[in-house]
Amino acid sequence: MTLLSTLVARADQRAGYSYAFLDEHTKRELRRRTLKAVAIPGHQVAFGSREMPLARGWGTGGVQLTLSLVGPGDAVKVIDQGDDASMNAVNVRALVSRTTGVRTTRDTAEATLIQTRHRIPDDRLRPGAIVVLQVPFPEPLRLVEPSDAVTRRMHAERDYAKMWLYLYENIARYGRIALSYRYPCMVDGTVLMDPTPIPRHDVAKLHQSQHLHLFGAGREQRVYAVPPYTDVTPLDFEDHPFEVEQAGAACVRCGSDTSYRTEIPGHGWLCSDTAYCDTRSPA
């Protein structure tokens, strides 16, 4: 009851808006859906996605998950492309902060709740931290089959032959698998999952992770999860093993040659995880 009265008091501070924007029933329903998702790793659970004050496709699923979970004691970190200062991250952080008043942080080791688009931090997370990923395409089979009615049946029958064939045909045509990000992975050896447009570099971070990873697709109205200590294995072949991206050079700022780096034309390669790069660079 103490917690509830805190929430009500906070809601009163923001005239006209509930704590964490969404009404309590919506958040509870979303947490129920999330629990189901955790219970069936990788399985897409439908939820009644709400309109948010962000454009559809700009992180409304992730933000609904974050808002359904965030409590007064949390420290929230929001990144886009690994960058806390990226414009969309600034906007999402402002929404969370304005409607909850909770503390926000850029420090990966301090955050209890991390909402992210396209990356999983390169730094070690705080024990118990939850990672919320924004999902444009919850359906990994969308690459090979446009219909949702058909892909649901394929999942029910564990029929992933079309995806295997697609990868095989890539090799036959191009000599390599052409998939770049959004690399399809088997979860717990049973369900095929889209890990969101994280680079292939980040896929290994999902495997046997200590952390709960939640995936929210607002436009597509789906939530799914990888619970801690779950197998996440990218699809590959014995003679064509899974490959991660190769950066052109070490980070020009911190010198890291293990982080995920992106190119800045005319300047070289830089860590995409800015908080990680900051901790390694002289101020």
Next chain:
Amino acid sequence: MGYLAVKGAEEAILAARSLAGPTGGRQAVTAVAEHLPLVVDEIQAEAGVYEPRLAAIAFTQARGDLAEAVFLLRGYRSTLPRRAAARVHTGELEPERRISSAFRNVPGGQILGATNDYGLRLLDPELGTRDDAVPDPAAGGGGTLPKVLDHLRAEGLVAPPTGAGPADDITRRALRFPATRSARLQALARGQTGTMTAFAYANLRGYGPFHPTLVELRVGALPLTVDHPRTGRPVRVGTLPVTEAEAVGQRPTREGGTLGVGYGCVPGRGERKAVAMAVLDAVLAGVNDDAPFTSPLQDEEFVLAHVDGVEAAGFVEHMKLPHEVTFASDLDRVRAIRQNVEGP
């Protein structure tokens, strides 16, 4: 008897038209022109006429019916001769807004300009109680900037642009299939924004092969040059505000994969449409085309024949015209077949 009455039809039509007549006049047209620049731009782009005052009049006359406003302006366009084809070089555009999604930073920097993209989209009920504000004059660009695509071209990842011959003009010659690239781009540039958005979305979401990266989006004034009719010397005749989008996606081959480009350019401020156009152009050019299913969005006839808002609105609404002759013919067959099935 409604429109069935033979006598009195003309009077009825006049009475109906007067009920639907515009109530807006000078103040409404001025308010649209000053405060709703984005709808004015959308009308002009779809009509293929750049004259903001006429677009504001069309919108007011159509009582806010966007399709009707475009139609009115297109009709007006039929009265104008085509004087000359202007040449443009989009490298000369001075961006007031310029972003790249492909790189965190680019030479010349990310210039946000005027955009609501990164703000919370909360309805502002107070707006209805405030006085109109005076619009800022259009921000000028701060000089030309290098194209982000050239960085990829320098590495040979994107093919150099092919020399452009004389462009087709689908307002003078019928759109035929297979269409030339210039005809395709013109059809898309005149396309209805909602249709283009839906087609591009369907492609991105799954009914198509292409999820590109937006290498560059620019908004700014583009200088127009025509050859002087007597001397033949190039003359700068003015500028046209445009939105330009360039998107790239993988075009893998065994011999050495490259990036394929989709191009979008629309008059005025029309970012949604310019991006949709770049996506559709790339799909029709076969970029990323390794999806193991076929989609109508990969078929240029399906896309180009249906993106025109004036044609689509006109034909869908023609269902309201009398059809008693053809319907009688339908009924004749239905009755005959029914009798045949049921027996005499």
